[in-house]
Amino acid sequence: MRDPYDVLGVAKTASEADVKKAYRKLAKTWHPDQKPDDPTAKEKFAEIGSAYELLSDKEKRASYDRGEIDAEGKPRFTGFPGGGGPWGQRPGAGGPGFDFEFNMGGAGPFGGGGRRGRRRAQAGGNEDVIDEILGAFGGRRGRGGSGFGGGEPPKGEDLHAETTVPFRDWASGAKTRVRLPNGRELEVSIPAGIQDGKTIRLRGQGSPSGLGGEPGDVLIKVHVATDSLFRAEGNDLRVEVPITLYEAVLGGKVRVPTLDGQVEMKVPPGSDGGRTLRLRGKGVQARSGAGHLLVELRIALPKGGDARLTEYAEAMRDNAPYDPRG
Numbered sequence: 001m002r003d004p005y006d007v008l009g010v011a012k013t014a015s016e017a018d019v020k021k022a023y024r025k026l027a028k029t030w031h032p033d034q035k036p037d038d039p040t041a042k043e044k045f046a047e048i049g050s051a052y053e054l055l056s057d058k059e060k061r062a063s064y065d066r067g068e069i070d071a072e073g074k075p076r077f078t079g080f081p082g083g084g085g086p087w088g089q090r091p092g093a094g095g096p097g098f099d100f101e102f103n104m105g106g107a108g109p110f111g112g113g114g115r116r117g118r119r120r121a122q123a124g125g126n127e128d129v130i131d132e133i134l135g136a137f138g139g140r141r142g143r144g145g146s147g148f149g150g151g152e153p154p155k156g157e158d159l160h161a162e163t164t165v166p167f168r169d170w171a172s173g174a175k176t177r178v179r180l181p182n183g184r185e186l187e188v189s190i191p192a193g194i195q196d197g198k199t200i201r202l203r204g205q206g207s208p209s210g211l212g213g214e215p216g217d218v219l220i221k222v223h224v225a226t227d228s229l230f231r232a233e234g235n236d237l238r239v240e241v242p243i244t245l246y247e248a249v250l251g252g253k254v255r256v257p258t259l260d261g262q263v264e265m266k267v268p269p270g271s272d273g274g275r276t277l278r279l280r281g282k283g284v285q286a287r288s289g290a291g292h293l294l295v296e297l298r299i300a301l302p303k304g305g306d307a308r309l310t311e312y313a314e315a316m317r318d319n320a321p322y323d324p325r326g
Helices: 004-008 016-030 041-055 058-065 126-136 167-172 245-250 307-319
Strands: 097-104 115-122 159-165 174-179 185-190 199-202 218-224 231-233 236-243 252-258 261-267 276-279 293-299
Touching (some): 004 016, 004 041, 016 041, 159 167, 159 174, 167 174, 185 199, 185 218, 236 252, 245 252, 252 293
Parallel strands (some): 159 218, 236 293
Antiparallel strands (some): 097 115, 199 218, 231 236, 252 261
């Protein structure tokens, strides 16, 4: 493979953010879905993915910059550190030999955890020593059987998007279409009552690996729009309903808006303004159970006033006063 810096078009001093930005731009341009008629797109996309996989890993990038591994992440054996000669032979307590560092369990640029160490081997027994090094670099062989593999190929890049859901769709649960950064659209089921700002993960719907791994995921952040009538209180919904003065005093039946349309509700006699009545099961239709609709009564006086009402209120004040605050 070509130099990964050249593949991504970045300098060796490029920051992690610059590397990621360059990768995203190139991956979007060379994605096979974007160039279905270009036979080189798949190979180019895979090369871009390989370059990013190396440069996005701090340890691998550092090893590459030091010349310890090549552009494919494979180690370069150019001899072992030490004294003169191609094998670094130098005198020591055990006689001629060479020093080398090793990774147990594939640590560093060749895989996951493990431990580093340093050994001294005698000249003449180098074949066994090299075999030991090869076996120590990885806990299991990769697909190529080289002994340097350290696990499954990396998954594809995750794609992020946001969507705003109408309040009533949110309360009832609905499907919506979401456009991804690569231009693709997905139909997404929005669970009723999902928390505002929560992220939905769609596994395997992201970018392909390009290296034989699993596709990435799609992560969609959900926002909930406000509503002119309803407001949420957990799985319950609250709505204000105006009633007349005589409905408050005498009681009666009024029509109340719900998610499913208007229903009739009975107002008990002597209902104060601010009293809350409950309609069971008319709230958010969440999987954990449907919430309730909380109906808050608001007494509305006649617009423009009413002379008879004013006269009655004055008589009540003078002859039958009461203090609701006392």
